[in-house]
Amino acid sequence: MKTFFNIVLFFISFSIVCQQKEFSQEEIRSKIEEFILLKELDSASYFLKNLEKSEYKSILEKVSKNKELSYKEYNTLFLNLRNRTSIKYERISNFIDETVKIPEKKEFDETFFRIKCDQIYSLRDDVSIEKASEKHRELEKYLSNFNEKDITIQKATLRLQTHPIVLNLIESKLDDGKKLVLDCLAKAKELKDIELQIMFLYHLTDFLVLEGKLQEYINISEESLALENQLQKHTPYYHAILQHLIDAYIFKGGNTEKVLQYIDELYNNPTYMIQTYALYLTLLGKPDTDSVIRDEVLKKFEVKDVKELVEKFQILGKDLNSNDFYKLLSGGSKALVNNDFLKEALKIKDQSIALTRKIYSQDLSQSLADFKVEQVEKTKQQEIENEQEKNKLYSLILILVGVFLIISLLIIRKILKQSKELARKNEIINETLKEKELLVKEVHHRVKNNFQIVASLLELQTQGITDEKALELVKEGKNRVKSMALIHQKLYQNDTGLIDFNEYLNMLTRELSIAYKQKNNVETTIDAVNMFFDVDTAIPLGLIINEIITNAYKYAFHNEKENKLSISIHKESAHYKLIIQDNGNGISEDFDIKNAKSLGLVLVNRLVKQLHGSLKQLNQNGAKFEITFKDNYARELVH
Numbered sequence: 001m002k003t004f005f006n007i008v009l010f011f012i013s014f015s016i017v018c019q020q021k022e023f024s025q026e027e028i029r030s031k032i033e034e035f036i037l038l039k040e041l042d043s044a045s046y047f048l049k050n051l052e053k054s055e056y057k058s059i060l061e062k063v064s065k066n067k068e069l070s071y072k073e074y075n076t077l078f079l080n081l082r083n084r085t086s087i088k089y090e091r092i093s094n095f096i097d098e099t100v101k102i103p104e105k106k107e108f109d110e111t112f113f114r115i116k117c118d119q120i121y122s123l124r125d126d127v128s129i130e131k132a133s134e135k136h137r138e139l140e141k142y143l144s145n146f147n148e149k150d151i152t153i154q155k156a157t158l159r160l161q162t163h164p165i166v167l168n169l170i171e172s173k174l175d176d177g178k179k180l181v182l183d184c185l186a187k188a189k190e191l192k193d194i195e196l197q198i199m200f201l202y203h204l205t206d207f208l209v210l211e212g213k214l215q216e217y218i219n220i221s222e223e224s225l226a227l228e229n230q231l232q233k234h235t236p237y238y239h240a241i242l243q244h245l246i247d248a249y250i251f252k253g254g255n256t257e258k259v260l261q262y263i264d265e266l267y268n269n270p271t272y273m274i275q276t277y278a279l280y281l282t283l284l285g286k287p288d289t290d291s292v293i294r295d296e297v298l299k300k301f302e303v304k305d306v307k308e309l310v311e312k313f314q315i316l317g318k319d320l321n322s323n324d325f326y327k328l329l330s331g332g333s334k335a336l337v338n339n340d341f342l343k344e345a346l347k348i349k350d351q352s353i354a355l356t357r358k359i360y361s362q363d364l365s366q367s368l369a370d371f372k373v374e375q376v377e378k379t380k381q382q383e384i385e386n387e388q389e390k391n392k393l394y395s396l397i398l399i400l401v402g403v404f405l406i407i408s409l410l411i412i413r414k415i416l417k418q419s420k421e422l423a424r425k426n427e428i429i430n431e432t433l434k435e436k437e438l439l440v441k442e443v444h445h446r447v448k449n450n451f452q453i454v455a456s457l458l459e460l461q462t463q464g465i466t467d468e469k470a471l472e473l474v475k476e477g478k479n480r481v482k483s484m485a486l487i488h489q490k491l492y493q494n495d496t497g498l499i500d501f502n503e504y505l506n507m508l509t510r511e512l513s514i515a516y517k518q519k520n521n522v523e524t525t526i527d528a529v530n531m532f533f534d535v536d537t538a539i540p541l542g543l544i545i546n547e548i549i550t551n552a553y554k555y556a557f558h559n560e561k562e563n564k565l566s567i568s569i570h571k572e573s574a575h576y577k578l579i580i581q582d583n584g585n586g587i588s589e590d591f592d593i594k595n596a597k598s599l600g601l602v603l604v605n606r607l608v609k610q611l612h613g614s615l616k617q618l619n620q621n622g623a624k625f626e627i628t629f630k631d632n633y634a635r636e637l638v639h
Contacts (some may be wrong), residue, residue, distance in 0.1 A: 025052055029060075033081055036063050037091050056080065071111035074100055078115060082122060083271075089126040093119055108146050113139070113156055120163055129167070136163045151191060158184055158196055165203050169210075172609075178207040195235050198224050202237045205244060210612075214252055221245045239272055246279055247637060250286060251574065256293045259283055264300075274320060277313040278328040284309075285334030294339070306339040310348065326352055330633075498532040501541075505567055508546065516553040527568040531576075536632045540607040541578070547600040548580045548625055556584025556623060564622075575613070575634065578627040586619035593617045593625075611635070 028051050035044035044064040051057050059073045069077070074096075081092045096119055103109040116139045124132035139160060146153045161184050168177025181203050188196035201224045208217040224241045228234050242262045249255040249262075260283065267276040280297055283289055284306055294306070303309045310332040317328050329352035336345035400407070505526045513522060533541065545567065557563040564583040569576060587593075593601055593615065608615045613629030 029056075029080075030084065030086070032060055032064075033084060034087070036060070037081070037087065037095055041066065069099075071100070071103075071109060071115065075111055075115050078118065082118070089122045093123055093127065093131070102142060106145075108150075108152060108156070110152065110156070113142070113159075116142075117159060124163065124166065129170070132163065133167075136160065154187075155191060155193055155196060158187055158191075158193075159199070162199065162203060165200075166206075169203075169206050174207055174210055178204070181207065194227050194230055198227050198235050198237055198241075201227070202241060210609075212614075214248060218245065218248045218252070221248065239266060239269065242266055243275075243279075250282055253286065253288050256283065256286070256289050260293055260296065274317055275324065277317045278324065278331045281310065281313065281328065281331030281335045285331055285338050287338060289338070305341075306335050307341045307344050310336060310344070498534055499538040501531040501533060501538070501569060502526065502528040504538070504542065505545065508542065509549065509565070509567070512546070512549055512553060521559060522553075522557055522563040522565050525564070525566040527566075527570075531569045531571075534632050537611065537629075540610050541629065544604050544607050544627065545578070545580065547604050551600065552580075552582040552584065552623070556582040558584075572628070575628045575630050578629065579624065580627075581620065581622060581624040583622040585622070587617055587623050589619075591617075 028047055032044045032047050032051065035041070035047070041064045044060070048057065048061055048064060051060070056076065059069065059077055062069055062073070063077065078092065078096060081087060081095075082089065096115065100112070100115060103112050116135060120132050120135045120139065123135060143153060143156055143160065148154065148157070161180065165177055165181050165184070168174070168180065181200050185197060185200040185204065188200055201220050205217050205220050208220065221241055221244050224237070225245070228238050228241065242265060246259055246262050246266075249259045263276050263279045263283065266272040266279070284294055284297060298305065298309060301309055301312060303312055313328060313332065317325060320328060329348050333345045333348040333352060336342070336348060505528055509524050509526065513524075549565065549567075552565055557565075562583075566579070566581050568579045594605055596602065596605070605615065608627055608629065611629035612635050613627055616626040618624040618626065
């Protein structure tokens, strides 16, 4: 009976081997890397047999045999692992901690230092700032063991300053961060290290973006590119600099030939080729792109018009992640509009909206997807182990010919059983997904309720306050809480993940008119039709509007006259514009809202900066505030 069972398993394994031969080299390499991270080294060794000979294969073989690697080999391994978008970086970081030990020799090891620097950067971007800062402190301790006057150590110390620079940027400490990056840039020039100069020029552009200095941003990026061309091998920042220049020139307008040159250069790099499709479409979507440039792009991709180009890019970009594919769709929509394909542009726009909704819920379902992948890998691993065991029975193949039919029937029976089990598991997964979706709505509902509780507590607190100024401060705090509660109420009430700001503004003004009931004769006009924002834009925008309207109720409106308030939001080329106007006495000519000391106006200034916007105050038959801002998607493009 045991021999019979082994025979059955052998034919299963034989089928698996045949399937494995159809794997591409890239798929095989990906599986080997996954098994290495899972510490399933026997499985990794099994797949290594089908991998073509290369220097990287030698490194993978050493890992699968638990052999020690040099720091240079470790660096090559980690660079390849980091390029796998399917692998969460935290797993790679844990593997680094387990395998890469601090050098025992007393000399400074630059490759070890580079590995740990890259770990800090990736942890900060993909995992958490806290874990990145912990590794940063460890690396600082390592550097402290060496002579700080040594030029190599000075350069390493400078490289380590990129982490506090980025932290200053994240914490909006722009003055401190910019001063630090300029100091580091000056030291890099003293040391005549071109790579370090490029690094700090790159980080300097982050601060220039927040300062709105577009031309200086372009000049610095062009300077970085000139430095790159002095090197025999480009730095890891090279392609990011090209992308920065492309985005900046497209935003500014003009320079289409230079933009096309930079995009073509990215296209010629296999790693970045798939990212360029959205850039080509964005270029063709700009009104100032002439027909010569357009025809050159169409000829490059062998299509007759922009409509055909968009269709081709959708096929070529099918492996892009959701966010990058959204950029491709968005660029395609604008390119179609610019070339009079309005019907097709509307269709692509609908696709991008649907994809945006999918992206919003993607993080919530990621843990479920990871669970599913893990289960599939475990099943596959079990099949591979069975295959290894059955390989011992190859000598019995000739004897087994007579019972091949019976074995085939048993295999079919086993496959049917596995199919039923898989169907049952899929039902469980689908149920879990529905529970996750309900949980998201419940979270928004509870957040809204918690905000309302806070508002109620503040209302109760006012009963014990006799000081008018303190009472007013508590009331303003309560109104701010209510403005945020309304956001989460709207999120709870719909499935799109976006807030209809026309409805929201009607609810907000109604709440404020109740709060200031002694000034209830206010004629309010709202124009924000088809303005939808996600929670990252809606909350700061709602707080800004709340503060300005509150000031209008406090200082502009009087019961003895007809009070008017108008609020409008509309989309402009690269941003949105919010206009709030009342018919009060206006603002004193010597009053500068940007330097105001009151809590409400300080909050308005900070929130406008958070939205990458600008604020302008005017007197036009009353006070008028014009605020330009960017939605979350536009703000992410800048980064």
